Amino acid sequence: MNFVSKYYPVIICFSLTIFTTIQAQEAKQHPLEAKIDSILSILTLEEKVAMCHAQSKFSTKGVERLGIPEIWMSDGPHGVRAEISWDDWAYAGWTNDSITAFPALTCLASTFNPKLAGEFGFSLGEEARYRKKDVLLGPGVNIYRTPMNGRNFEYMGEDPFLASTMVVPYIKGVQKNGVAACVKHYALNNQEHKRDLINVEVSDRALHEIYLPAFKAAVQKANVWSIMGAYNKFRGEYTTHHELLTKKILKGDWKFDGVVISDWSSAHDTKKAALNGLDIEMGTGTDGLGMTTANHYNQYYLASPFLKALKNGEISESVVNDKVRRILRLMYRTNMSSNRPLGRANNKEHHDVARKVATEGIVLLKNDNNFFPIKDDKNITIAVIGENATRSMTTGGGSSELKPKFEISPLQGLKERYKNATIIHSIGYASGASIYDQVMPSPYDADSLKIEAIKVAKKADIVLFVGGLSKSHLQDCEGDDRKQYGLPFGQEELIDEIKKANKNIGFVLITGNAVDMPWLSKVDGVIQTWYLGSMAGHAIADIISGDVNPSGKLPFSFPKKLEDNGAHSFGASSYPGINLTQEYKEDILVGYRWHDTKKIKPVYAFGYGMSYTDFNIKNVAIDNKKYAKNGTITVSCDVTNTGTIDGAEVVQVYVGKSKSNVKRAVKELKGFSKVFLKSGEIQTVSITINVDELAFYDESISDWNIEEGDYEIYVGNASNNISKKMKITVK
C-alpha cells in the first residue's frame, strides 16, 4: 500500500479543512456575497428570471417560498410620488400617501451647498422609507444643454462639476435610510422631444467631460445602489442596454456593483438587455406615463423570451445569475437589511429642510433701487398679480409630480408674512390644467383678466408679478419640450400693460428653465424662485421680506435669445434633431462654456446671483506656481461681508488652458465654496483642486490625459465676475 492509499482519509480530511477554511475566510471577507451565493444556489431559473422584470407598474416579484420580498419603487427626485395603481397609470386613490414636497433639483443645485444636498437627500429618503419604498427613482442629473428641455427643472444645471458635487451627498443621504437611490437617466437624455426615439451623436470627449461625470460621481463617490437607463439611443443603440455605456463604462470601467433599472418601456431587445447589462426591466408596453398594456409582464423582454433563451442555452445561466446577484445585493442594502432605519414623513425637520433649500436656492437676479426687500409697512399696498401666485406647482410636470400634505402658495406665504401691509391679488393671466401630453385651454377670458389686473395694479404702491412657466404640457413638463423661449399665456403683453398702470414692478419668476426677458427693463427687481414644493410661499416671503438674505447662484445661463445657446447654434440637426437623429455640435462648449468661448454675453450668467449685502474677495492666492500631475492646487482668498446684513457668498474657482493642443472652453468650474458671513465679518476660504481634475478626455488614447504647461486659474463669485486670474504650470 503506497503513501497516498495509506493516508488517503487523512489527506482528504486535511484538504477539506483547508477548503472550508478558505471559504470561511471568503465568507468573513464578504459575508454578503456568501449569503447571495447560497440563495442563488437554491433559486429555480423561473424564480431568477421573474426577479429581472416588473410584476406591476412599480414592483418586481420576490420569491414567496423563500421569504425573499418584492422590490417596491417610487418616483421621484424631489418627493415621494402618490401611490400608483397595480397595473395602470391611474393613481391608486390612497389617503395615506401625501408627503413633503421638496424643491426641484435646479433649486438644490442653485444653493451651491453640498451639505444641504445631504440634508435634502436624507429627509427625502426618510419619507421614501416611511412610504415603504425600496428604490427612490431619483436624482436626475442630465445636463442642461438647451433651455427648451421640458425636464430641466428636475436636474442640476449645465455644469458637470456642480452636478457631480451636489449629487453625491444627496445620494448618500437617501441611502442612509436603507432606500436605494436610482440616478437617472443614463445617459444623454437631454431633451424630452421624441425622447424614446431620438438617436444622439456626440463625441467621446463631450460624452466623458460633460454628460457622464455626474453619473460617474454617483457610482464611484456616492456608491449609488441603482441607476436608470434612458429612453434615447446613442450611436444607434438604446442607452438602457448599451454595450459601451452600460456594459463597458458603467459595469466595466466604473465597477458599478448595483442594479441597472430601465426607464418605463425603455428596454427593446432580449439579447441586448441580457448581455449588455440591464438587470431589471420596468414599464414595457407603456410609454412611460400614458399608454399601458395590461398584464403585459410575461411578454417582457427579460421575461419568457429570456427564460427560453436561458433554457435552450442561447444565453448562459451566468448572465441571469449576475443580474440576480446584483438584485439580491440591493435587497440586502434595503428590504433585507437587518438594521434598516424606520423612516419618517411630514415632520417639522423635513419642512425646515424644504424651506432652507428653497430660501438658499432662490436667486436674486435684479434689484434696481433696492426694490427688494419690501418692508411690511401698514401704509403700503402690494398687488400680487399672476397665475403662479396661486397655481399648484407640485402637481403636473410628469412623473415627478407630487401629492403634498400641504403646499403654501406664494400668495398665501406673502399674506401670512405681511401683517401690516395690504395685500391685494388678481390672477392676471391663466393657463389650462396640468394634464400630461395635452395642452388644456384656459378656462378664463384673457382680456377680462387683464382689465381686472390693471385695475388692481392701479390701487397698489408696488406690484409683485408672479409668473413664469407652469408644469403643464409643452412647459416645464416631461414628455415633450417647450415650443417657445418667451413667457407663455400673454404674460409679456400683460407686464407692458401693468407698467402703464404702476411703475413699481418686481418679477417673481417661477420656472425650471431660462426664458426670454424682453420685459426686463420694465421691472425693478427679479427673483428666480424655481419650483419650491410644500414651503414655496414661506420661502418666497422669507426672501421678499428680507427675513432671509438670498444666496442662490444660477446653475445655468440665461441666453439673450435662443440662438445664443450652443445647442441652438447649428440648426435642427443639433436640436431637436432631423429624422430622429441629432448631433451635439456644440460638443464640450455647453452653457457658459459656449458663452465665454464664443464671447456671447448672456442676460444672466452661470454662477451669478445677488445678495442684499455686499461682499468682496481679496488676497487671492495659490499655494504654488508649479504642480506635479498627481498634486493638489490650493486656492485661498479672504471674503468680507462689507454690507450691513448677514449673508452668504459662493467663491467659485474656474480653470482654463488658453494654450492647448486641443479645443478648450475658456474656463471650467473646478471648485466652489459657500461661506456664511455676518455683517462686517471676514473669513479665509480655501478650495483644493486635484491636478487630475484638469485632465481632458483624449480621444486619441480613449482615456484621460493631463496636458503639461500653463493653466489659468479664475477666482470670482460668478462665471462672468472674476476677481483674480492667475497662472500655474503643470509639469
Ligand code: GLC
Ligand atoms: C418616466 C420617467 C422616469 C420615471 C419613470 C417612472 O417615463 O422618464 O424618470 O422614473 O417613468 O415613472
